[in-house]
Amino acid sequence: MISLECDNLFGTWRDQARWLLSHQVDPSQVSWGEVQAADLFATDELIPEGLGPFQTRVPKALLDLLESAACYHGDQRWSLLYEVLWRVSHGDRTAMLAGDKLGSELQRRIKQVSREAHHLHAFVRFIALPAQAGPELPEYVAWHEPAHDILKSASQHFVGRMGRHRWMIATPLDGVYYDGEQLIHQRECPEAWRQLAQNVEDPHSEMWLTYYSHIFNPARLNPKVMEGHLPSRFWKNLPEGKLIPGLISEARMGKQKDGQAKLIGTKPGKRIVNPINVGGSLLPMAVYQPSDV
Template identity: 40%
Template structure:
């Protein structure tokens, strides 16, 4: 649309109620000049774009016949052949816009909103008529203009960051690298220029659902869509990238919520690492976070280096808190260590085997189904849970995967012996008169032997290291008993054992054997 005739054609079409077809910022800018020249108000203009809504690379539409130029004797508006009579304000109208506003308009034109051309024309109309507050973010239109520019710049940044080029085999020819992206806004032209300056003479192509750009090393070619999804891409070297990505992943610095907010979910499906990130997040949540490094690196023994005694470092102190404990390997797969809970001078201490799934997540002993059954047994025995000290022989949850669940796995003897360090500290601090061992693992931990037999000690208090030891079933064992009669009998054994523990703590049981 060049010259006065072109300007009159666009203005006449708008004044006659015909929609203006615009497919690029350059076309919109030319049309805006024409409309402003003839003082066509924004609310009288209808703007449309091509089907698909926003591809700036699509081919231009076929030119339509221009309506006849109006004359002084043109028929009145409203008749079938009406053509409005328009008088231009200036023969060669010029938009007097500051560079900052032009840059904002050009960026906002890439924002995929249905009324973008109409909105941009309203902004320009207001500016040309002296309403310069339209550039302010405090203005309603100005605020929207700033938001559109921000959305486009954010999309450009995301496209720079989350495009992943796949290398094609040499026999496939050019382009050597191909990438697929699904942008929310029309930012492909700007992004293409960015990669032209970054990739040198290496040939590449970026495909989107609406358009594609191809760089042959010297010229940038703009085309329509050439691919339908990232499934068309295959890179044999991608496995090497995933290996590197896993090796640099630091679970100790993981913030899953921040990761998801920085990388929207729509990008993950097209990122190669998107297939392995959920697995690494799960591993971090299950204990790898505490290593501060990848699990494989943390288990390497390293190389022994001979040094003189004067250069040797002093022996490290024993861990002072459970969170620092590395005495066995269970900490690697547990969420956290679970210490004891209860009065520091309790007369009765209950020792279980290890924390379960819910205890591992909550960081407290006996809060899951087994804990609820234990609460019921304590109530039947007339014993207040708040007056006893609850702990476990092993402080970390040992489990094995079963589908999406973590199932309990009995600790090995070496793991029980490693955790005796913490149980001994609890015994020395609480100094209970009676210990109730819940199950065979707890009994072996309390007695410090691997040969104690549960059934031989049920109902028979044992004197050990100056205190009584009473043995009962573990609550989880009672939960697993399938037969109702056997379940009821096991529950009775637990209640009787707890009652016996109260009697012994009150000095009403059998007299201690003579030293």
């Protein structure tokens, strides 16, 4: 068994896979893992240097798929990619397709990575730092906890939307900082970035909570659908997140029926006269708003 460590870098894995493939090393004989695990399964065989005699060409589309799937956090993260590469390099391109068992898992991981990138775009909440913070600090900061390694690629989304403002996104794993001209990615998020993103206070938080609580419609609540679009693991890092459990509870306790009526009943109303047809003639009908009752 050959055990390798690529430090979760696709470029490093690609070089390792190229070497393995050139020496015709079967996927069952290779394992990728942490350094500690690699030591447990290290081979006693002499590993030759340089590329081996086997040469092959693989479609660029496959490399793009493998690079996307490489962002997925899960079991056999890198071994699965090599197994797909092995099969395609030996003429079996069905390994790239969803109809194949291996290809289906590959496509599932790519879909999960894409969805996690969408979550970053949808649920990041930038908070403005005070103007007197200084030019050495970003103008906007955000804290996010993605399930997969999508920050470096997915954060490009904000470059064209934030203009030349300086901003930063910190995660438990890595971080990005845009200085107004270039996007800087740190594979290990600096502790100063983490502290800044997690401890900054939003001066507009109360306004946001008021807005969210007023647009929430208990009559249209479907918790299962909401969880599909807004997973609960993100609630703790959203300003409105602390409101959601209470709003759901109120809706389940009957507010779906009378929540809006109660609010409307406290507003001043006016009398409206509408004609009704009785026996072929139009008669006025007084309609009263709740405050008239």
